[in-house]
Amino acid sequence: MKVLFLNGPNLNLLGQREPEIYGRLTLAEIEFQVRQRAARLGIAVDFHQSNHEGELVTWIQNAKGNCDVIVLNAAAYTHTSVALRDAISAINLPTIEVHLSNIHAREEFRHRSLIAPVCCGQILGFGAGSYLLALEAAVSVTENRN
Numbered sequence: 001m002k003v004l005f006l007n008g009p010n011l012n013l014l015g016q017r018e019p020e021i022y023g024r025l026t027l028a029e030i031e032f033q034v035r036q037r038a039a040r041l042g043i044a045v046d047f048h049q050s051n052h053e054g055e056l057v058t059w060i061q062n063a064k065g066n067c068d069v070i071v072l073n074a075a076a077y078t079h080t081s082v083a084l085r086d087a088i089s090a091i092n093l094p095t096i097e098v099h100l101s102n103i104h105a106r107e108e109f110r111h112r113s114l115i116a117p118v119c120c121g122q123i124l125g126f127g128a129g130s131y132l133l134a135l136e137a138a139v140s141v142t143e144n145r146n
Helices: 025-042 054-062 075-079 082-089 131-144
Strands: 002-006 044-049 069-073 093-098 122-125
Touching: 002 025, 002 054, 002 131, 025 044, 025 131, 044 075, 054 082, 069 082, 069 131, 082 122, 122 131
Parallel strands: 002 044, 002 069, 069 093, 093 122
Antiparallel strands: none
16 A cells, blocks of 8 residues: 655745644654654555645646555645646545644634545644544545455
8 A cells, every 4th residue: 555645835844834833843754753654554655745736736646556545735725726626536546635733723714625525534633643644544545445
């Protein structure tokens, strides 16, 4: 089993950007935690981060046939990107939306996710733990598909 973790804009600034909202861990530290848990579960993981919407779209498109599940933290693109939504829809691969913060407890404009309707689920509000929960959800989604 292989899980692709995709991270959108500004997540490269984790650990220094608004730690009261996003926590003090860097994206590399979160990735390390996920890789440790994935190794114990016998799961291959791949991580990418981009501040560019088109690059995220390309990675989503290229995932078909190369991984079993996508875990996507689209960050600000969650609320604005029809392109990401369409890419997820086009490849018909289970995609889990993940966020460090609870987007529904924040500013009104963050309450609506354009990608949620084409994802199999959302995990949010558990800080770095959201990524570990998403890994567990990826296992569950794959087991339920087979």
